[in-house]
Amino acid sequence: MHEYSIVQALLTQCEDIAKENEAESVTKIIVKIGKMSGVEPHLLEIAFNTFKEKTVCDGADFVLNIQPLVIECKGCGVQTTLEKIYYKCPACESLDVKVIDGEDMFLMSLEME
Amino acid sequence: MCKDCGCSITTNNHQHGHTHVDEFGREFTHVHDHEHDTLEHPHEGGHHHHHHGEDEHSHTHQAAHETLHHNPQLNDSKTIAVIKKILDKNDHEAHHNREHFNEHGVLAINLMSSPGSGKTTLLEKMAGLAPFKFGVIEGDLETSRDADRLIAKGISAVQIQTGSACHLDAFMVHKGLSDLAIADLDVCFIENVGNLVCPASYDVGSHLNIVLVSIPEGEDKIAKYPVMFRCADLILITKTDLLPYFQYDIECEKAEARKIKPNVDILEVNINDEASIKQVIEWIEFKRKMRN
Numbered sequence: 154m155h156e157y158s159i160v161q162a163l164l165t166q167c168e169d170i171a172k173e174n175e176a177e178s179v180t181k182i183i184v185k186i187g188k189m190s191g192v193e194p195h196l197l198e199i200a201f202n203t204f205k206e207k208t209v210c211d212g213a214d215f216v217l218n219i220q221p222l223v224i225e226c227k228g229c230g231v232q233t234t235l236e237k238i239y240y241k242c243p244a245c246e247s248l249d250v251k252v253i254d255g256e257d258m259f260l261m262s263l264e265m266e
Numbered sequence: 267m268c269k270d271c272g273c274s275i276t277t278n279n280h281q282h283g284h285t286h287v288d289e290f291g292r293e294f295t296h297v298h299d300h301e302h303d304t305l306e307h308p309h310e311g312g313h314h315h316h317h318h319g320e321d322e323h324s325h326t327h328q329a330a331h332e333t334l335h336h337n338p339q340l341n342d343s344k345t346i347a348v349i350k351k352i353l354d355k356n357d358h359e360a361h362h363n364r365e366h367f368n369e370h371g372v373l374a375i376n377l378m379s380s381p382g383s384g385k386t387t388l389l390e391k392m393a394g395l396a397p398f399k400f401g402v403i404e405g406d407l408e409t410s411r412d413a414d415r416l417i418a419k420g421i422s423a424v425q426i427q428t429g430s431a432c433h434l435d436a437f438m439v440h441k442g443l444s445d446l447a448i449a450d451l452d453v454c455f456i457e458n459v460g461n462l463v464c465p466a467s468y469d470v471g472s473h474l475n476i477v478l479v480s481i482p483e484g485e486d487k488i489a490k491y492p493v494m495f496r497c498a499d500l501i502l503i504t505k506t507d508l509l510p511y512f513q514y515d516i517e518c519e520k521a522e523a524r525k526i527k528p529n530v531d532i533l534e535v536n537i538n539d540e541a542s543i544k545q546v547i548e549w550i551e552f553k554r555k556m557r558n
Binding site: 162166189257264 | 343344345346347348349350351352353355356431432433435463464466467489492493494496524525526527528529
């Protein structure tokens, strides 16, 4: 439901970056959406394509990469991509794990002209 | 190419975001300028450098580069790596809010749950029992009923009406803060919009997150809304006096919560049992003392 707010933030970011780079339009946007970021990728895409109209991103391709949850064990150092949401090192069963990726939303790159 | 990040931004001075993690494990992304040393910047793309008039050539070469990248008419499409959090403006504002709380020595707690799990009632009940002075920033789509309820109990409260927004963000809380005299407070609660999904994505500038989940909501809420429970520092399972009337395996729910957040604290709350409210107060008081 908050995908609209996120798209607004994303569009503002794109406008700013396009301005900084003196670009007229953005042709492609790549975002990385973590599985545990709290955003529904499908809804985000719909929201983006709805609200991009008449912005610098009108006509831009939206590439959305879903980032699985990746943890690193602070005990044994093993890095794991988690299938299930269970913050535990499958190698040594330690619960003392660090999140490497998959909890955030990033704007990764912009193609402009 | 930028040697810091490998991006293809060709201006000498551009910005990079990077992320800090604070003592509570929350992340902030900042942007810093960094400069490219043009002297060390190798020309790429297999240009032939002639020995005669080297200086002049480099100069024109540089100028050509600039024209290429500053003239959009050339239709030179370029890709730049950004790697910025989408909500970085919100995160920046949240950081600012947190500093504001810090300046006044106020512990800020974001209260989140579904509608009707007992956030406002818990605050009402805490009024006469807490050893610390607290105020509340209330978020609801409409009405100021929650703030009115708290004010009636002698709690200083301001209401934010979000209209149709399903969550509070750092900007709304910042606005709310201007209407609340936080200098006299020890603790400031931010009672978020009742919603187990959206508020979890927004850092509002609190130090701690308390998430409530009530027995009548049914089992599996924790597993079904993992993002919300992942960000919890304390989970309150509320309305436990209703346990006899529901099929609810409370231990199973606690285990589920700790799959998502292994070190999360969990307390059971029954609003009719003062001792359970006092436990919540003790937890907050402990955290408060740990910051002094």
